[in-house]
Amino acid sequence: MRPVLAKSLLGLLSLLIGLFLILPTLFVVPMSFNGSSSLGLPTRNWTTHWYTTVFTSSQWGEAAWTSVQVGILTVLLATSLGTLIAVALARGTFRGRGVLQALVLSPMIIPVVVVAIGTYMNFVAWGLTGSVLGLALAHTVLALPFVVVAVSAAARQLDQTYELAAASLGARPRTVFRRITLPLLAPGVVAGALFAFVTSWDEVVVALFLSSPDVRTMPVLMWTQVRSQVSPELAAVGTLLVAVSMLSVVGLHLLRKDQNA
Amino acid sequence: MTAARETGARSATRAARFAARHGWLLVLLPGGLFLLIFFCYPLVTMAVRSLTDPGPQNYTEVATSPVFRQVLVTTLKTAGLTTLVCLALAYPYAYRMSRASARTTTVMMALVLLPFWSSLLVRTFSWTVLLQDTGLINKMLMALGVVDQPLQLIRTSLGVEVGMVHILLPYMVLPLYTAMRRIDPMLVPAAQSLGARPSRAFARVTVPLSMPGVYAGAVLVFVLSLGFYVTPSLLGGPKNTMLGEVIATQVTRFGFGIGSALGMVLLVVTLVTLGALTLLGRAGSLARERTP
Structure with a gap:
């Protein structure tokens, strides 16, 4: 009897913890369709009014466009640099491999505020603040570890026989990389690209320092408004932000499933 | 003729050897340069600014100011408490997940990964709405008759704690789950067949074998808590x-000197904690291996 009781208690506890994780994450969704403007209890008056406000507002439109540009540029930079690093880390035998690995992964651990102020001071001097390029360069630093982890995992699973076969048939190293290695790494690279996009899409702290009133991402605009007033309009923005991230993660899951099948 | 061919062959071999030895360097060059310029150099700039803007007295001011000392204490306390609460919640969850059916595991994993990949700002925003005086939680407590007046939940240490645990919990669950999945599923029945009660088998088999996950998760959550900015300020x-908040305020309002010095403090505390806890973890696993 007692083990059974313990088991159901553990099940109940896990359920509650699961709800604690997911409910506040999804809470913005009912909030964004809520008819009352006070953001208290969800009422029965559903409305899409807040989405209309967001979609017709020029400042949210500009912020969304900036976010998309920064995200895409970050994906291009982080994926190309990260793939090269990951392949070298997975295959290469050279001195300082451990140091390099620690260096590439450390933006995950070093406090973002620290990276943000250092980058801000440099970018002020280089005239890179308030620009899409500056934001993307800074986001690439934060996104690189995710790309490297994703591509390294794929590179370690890669069967080297294919590469040896191609080389023995006379393909030069560059051709082998382009025609054999890269296609085989593709799922890892795509996963890394998605991680890089979500990292840039959701990032606030660095973006807060590097943005200007003309060039700012959606999370930055949301941050400035959250601090002044809490409106259902922000819940609509929040829903859009979460929806894009979740679509990427679900896409990733389907991709993995496809690979395993 | 022959001499020329030999020289040619020799230089070709040399080139091949160079490529073999330095090929990876060429592959690494773009990424390495990028990290040096956009990751390492900013940290150097901050270190230099902390000593030169206007001078090393920045550190004297940081060390003697009771305000900054209080902030450091609050930061360490919050990080410690967040780590403990995350561990207490993540342990049963990861344990249940490691023994669940394939379908339940997928669902439980999704409940961890979806928040993990969702905007930290949006999740914190949700908590500001949930915890406010007219929010869902106070409304529910009042409807249930637990309290008459709305509780002050937002702008308190409790509010910060709830938000930070919510955001960092996945970082604890994932390493714990990985460690627990590695435990041989036959060990617990083996202990029980030798006469151990389920609780004793759990305490003597599962808990010690899950310790690598506990260390990894605790180090991660503690170190990440130290730098938190968005959640505590909302x-x-x-x-x-x-x-984190003080650093941001200093840099945006009062200039780079003190902010950089505080940034150095945060960086050093983070690295020292990381180093110390990693060493401790290694010593712990060594000690466990040596005890029969």
Whole structure:
């Protein structure tokens, strides 16, 4: 009897913890369709009014466009640099491999505020603040570890026989990389690209320092408004932000499933 | 003729050897340069600024100011408490997940990964709405008759704690789950067949073998908590200010010197904690291996 009781208690506890994780994450969704403007209890008056406000507002439109540009540029930079690093880390035998690995992964651990102020001071001097390029360069630093982890995992699973076969048939190293290695790494690279996009899409702290009133991402605009007033309009923005991230993660899951099948 | 061919062959071999030895260097060059310029150099700039803007007295001011000392204490306390609460919640969850059916595992994993990949700002925003005086939680407590007046939940240390645990919990669950999945599923029945009661088998087999996950998760959550900025500044009050917020305020309002010095403090505390806890973890696993 007692083990059974313990088991159901553990099940109940896990359920509650699961709800604690997911409910506040999804809470913005009912909030964004809520008819009352006070953001208290969800009422029965559903409305899409807040989405209309967001979609017709020029400042949210500009912020969304900036976010998309920064995200895409970050994906291009982080994926190309990260793939090269990951392949070298997975295959290469050279001195300082451990140091390099620690260096590439450390933006995950070093406090973002620290990276943000250092980058801000440099970018002020280089005239890179308030620009899409500056934001993307800074986001690439934060996104690189995710790309490297994703591509390294794929590179370690890669069967080297294919590469040896191609080389023995006379393909030069560059051709082998382009025609054999890269296609085989593709799922890892795509996963890394998605991680890089979500990292840039959701990032606030660095973006807060590097943005200007003309060039700012959606999370930055949301941050400035959250601090002044809490409106259902922000819940609509929040829903859009979460929806894009979740679509990427679900896409990733389907991709993995496809690979395993 | 022959001499020329030999020289040619020799230089070709040399080139091949160079490529073999330095090929990876060429592959690494773009990424390495990028990290040096956009990751390492900013940290150097901050270190230099902390000593030269206007001078090393920045550190004297940081060390002697009671305000900054209070902020450091708050930061360490909050990080410690967040780590303990995350561990207490993540342990049963990861344990249940490691023994669940394939379908339940997928669902439980999704409940961890979806928040993990969702905007930290949006999740914190949700908590500001949930915890406010007219929010869902106070409304529910009042409807149930637990309290008459709305509780002050936002702008308190409790609010910060709730938000930070919510955001960092996945970082604890994932390493714990990985460690627990590695435990041989036959060990617990083996212990029980030798006469151990389920609770004793759990304490003597599962808990010790899950320790690598506990260390990894605890180090991760503690170190990440130290640098938190968005969550404490939206959910906390003036008394709960953390180091990350002070650094941001200093740099945006009062110039780079003191902000950089505080940034160095945060960086050093983070690296020292990381180093110390990693060493401790290694010593722990060594000690466990040596005890029969």
